[in-house]
Amino acid sequence: MAYGLVDCNNFFVSCERLFNPSLNGIPVVVLSNNDGCVIARSNEAKALGIPMGCPVFQIREHTREHVVQLSGRHTVYGDISRRVMEIMGADVENLEIYSVDEAFFTLPFDDVERNHAFMADLVRKIQKWVGIPVSIGFAPTRTLAKIASHVAKKDRRITDGVYWLMRPEAIDIILRRTPVGDVWGIGRRLREALAQRGVTTAAQLAAMPSALVRSLFSVTTERTQRELRGDDCVAPSPITVAHNSIMNSRTFGHLITRRREVQDAVVVFAKMCAKRLRDEHAVAGLVTVYVRGDRYRQDVPFYANSCTVRLITPSSSTNAIVNQAMVAFNAIWREGFTYRKAGVLLGDITGDESVQLNLFDHENHARQRQLMQAIDNINSHYGVQVVTLAPDDPAGEWRPEHSHTQPGSSSLRIYTGMWK
DNA sequence: TCTGGGGTCCTAGGACCC
DNA sequence: TCTGGGGTCCTAGGACCC
Numbered sequence: 001m002a003y004g005l006v007d008c009n010n011f012f013v014s015c016e017r018l019f020n021p022s023l024n025g026i027p028v029v030v031l032s033n034n035d036g037c038v039i040a041r042s043n044e045a046k047a048l049g050i051p052m053g054c055p056v057f058q059i060r061e062h063t064r065e066h067v068v069q070l071s072g073r074h075t076v077y078g079d080i081s082r083r084v085m086e087i088m089g090a091d092v093e094n095l096e097i098y099s100v101d102e103a104f105f106t107l108p109f110d111d112v113e114r115n116h117a118f119m120a121d122l123v124r125k126i127q128k129w130v131g132i133p134v135s136i137g138f139a140p141t142r143t144l145a146k147i148a149s150h151v152a153k154k155d156r157r158i159t160d161g162v163y164w165l166m167r168p169e170a171i172d173i174i175l176r177r178t179p180v181g182d183v184w185g186i187g188r189r190l191r192e193a194l195a196q197r198g199v200t201t202a203a204q205l206a207a208m209p210s211a212l213v214r215s216l217f218s219v220t221t222e223r224t225q226r227e228l229r230g231d232d233c234v235a236p237s238p239i240t241v242a243h244n245s246i247m248n249s250r251t252f253g254h255l256i257t258r259r260r261e262v263q264d265a266v267v268v269f270a271k272m273c274a275k276r277l278r279d280e281h282a283v284a285g286l287v288t289v290y291v292r293g294d295r296y297r298q299d300v301p302f303y304a305n306s307c308t309v310r311l312i313t314p315s316s317s318t319n320a321i322v323n324q325a326m327v328a329f330n331a332i333w334r335e336g337f338t339y340r341k342a343g344v345l346l347g348d349i350t351g352d353e354s355v356q357l358n359l360f361d362h363e364n365h366a367r368q369r370q371l372m373q374a375i376d377n378i379n380s381h382y383g384v385q386v387v388t389l390a391p392d393d394p395a396g397e398w399r400p401e402h403s404h405t406q407p408g409s410s411s412l413r414i415y416t417g418m419w420k
Numbered sequence: 421t422c423t424g425g426g427g428t429c430c431t432a433g434g435a436c437c438c
Numbered sequence: 439t440c441t442g443g444g445g446t447c448c449t450a451g452g453a454c455c456c
Contacts, residue, residue: 032424055423
């Protein structure tokens with residue numbers, strides 16, 4: 001049994017290079033929202049020593065001058081990702097899409113050489129058809145396959161973009177050369193804790209007694225450790241992974257002190273969450289709202305809080321979710337602080353066919369569902385928010401003094417008018 | 421001056437029940 | 439005054455991932 005991992009190299013940068021070939025061969029980074037952090041780097045940018053997740057202002061000035069900085073375009077990356085995954089899905093078995101630029105799969109043949117030739121072809125095919133360079137690693141476990149794909153990426157000329165980490169001797173050699181912090185599942189905290197015990201390489205972690213790893217850390221870390229030894233511990237996930245939570249949040253471009261502005265943002269996040277729920281034919285039972293100040297600012301008092309509200313009947317109705325988000329928001333809002341970020345998180349998500357209806361909610365639920373569907377249809381037809389629910393109204397009912405509104409009982413008003 | 425967004429899983433501790 | 443044990447469910451918080 002072996003797992004394959006296909007990994008798109010420097011994915012966001014590679015996408016940008018598709019549209020602008022002059023970016024080839026030079027240092028390029030793609031930035032997060034508000035152009036705050038580096039979220040993708042070309043090899044040339046990595047060579048300049050720019051770390052992943054690095055805030056832009058921390059890049060030394062004379063380095064920054066030589067780097068092309070681009071704002072992220074995640075819709076575009078999503079489209080390109082889909083094309084890569086479609087090609088993979090057509091040629092391999094049990095493709096499990098793990099992230100926008102990675103997927104696990106199992107091998108199509110028993111014969112190693114045949115597999116290798118097939119995979120090397122696949123790497124060339126994706127490069128030719130989509131224009132994205134990928135690397136593929138194979139190993140007895142997913143954790144080892146991640147390490148194998150790193151080897152494939154690093155030593156591309158030797159490996160054809162495909163690397164097999166199957167033989168115990170080969171695994172042993174590679175693990176000795178792999179810093180423990182590069183192992184999938186070992187982050188900064190665990191790396192530091194392990195270093196205190198003299199464990200700095202993946203091989204040393206693999207050699208630790210599993211019971212000790214578990215008692216020092218957690219079952220998750222023990223699983224990681226066993227995977228390094230070749231025990232397959234990560235349960236396979238179904239191809240269509242249902243979400244346990246849906247989140248929408250944003251760091252604001254500047255510090256906000258006005259209630260109205262933060263509240264408007266929360267309403268927008270709640271609406272986007274509700275729309276995604278409906279797209280996934282799901283309903284949520286929990287609505288969490290959180291707000292927080294700027295943890296880096298020493299000169300203003302810091303405040304952060306969150307509140308979770310349960311819906312009496314799980315719902316995907318914008319009205320019900322925005323309503324509960326406002327109840328939660330009102331509970332945590334504090335005047336006199338500055339706010340840097342807010343978000344809405346939906347939890348307890350289930351399929352919408354199995355909603356346990358509250359006795360009094362039956363009729364209301366069916367009507368809500370029809371209304372939401374009508375609104376989604378109109379908006380998707382025109383491609384803009386032609387129809388929207390009332391909460392955007394500055395004189396609306398979402399004021400603190402109206403925070404006792406019960407779920408589902410507030411009136412629904414519809415604006416029709418083009419969005420400017 | 422400037423520090424992302426969207427997820428997952430695990431653990432500890434409290435409330436509550438019999 | 440003495441004041442169980444075992445179970446479930448929920449939540450907050452932490453660590454990790456890309």
